């Protein structure tokens with residue numbers, strides 16, 4: 001069965017934004033997808049609680065690359081609290097949707113961003129509420145699925 005991707009997914013897959021490494025990142029988040037084994041790494045440059053720059057590397061499928069790419073655009077220049085509230089649904093909507101079997105791919109971006117912010121908080125001794133980084137319901141469903 002052919003899978004149909006939106007034009008935005010194809011665009012971000014073929015021309016991903018903000019790809020690469022960052023040598024002087026303030027926070028790095030690396031997550032793996034329990035369902036398929038794909039891996040995503042996100043680097044953040046943070047100043048005054050604002051994400052000044054972001055880069056990512058994804059070893060994953062087209063949907064994972066497209067969602068990482070658009071997620072970096074959604075959080076660049078934004079306060080950390082906005083990045084923390086970015087959901088995988090918002091990422092999927094920004095791409096004009098994903099095929100249902102590919103929704104789990106979009107969870108990587110949300111989780112990698114959260115992991116990178118947690119890394120930044122931990123490295124700088126910044127206190128945060130423990131449940132800020134609790135496992136998302138979706139990750140839970142992937143483990144079960």
Ligand code: FES
Nearest residue numbers: 036038061064105
């Ligand atoms: Fe693994 Fe898409 S199949 S992230």
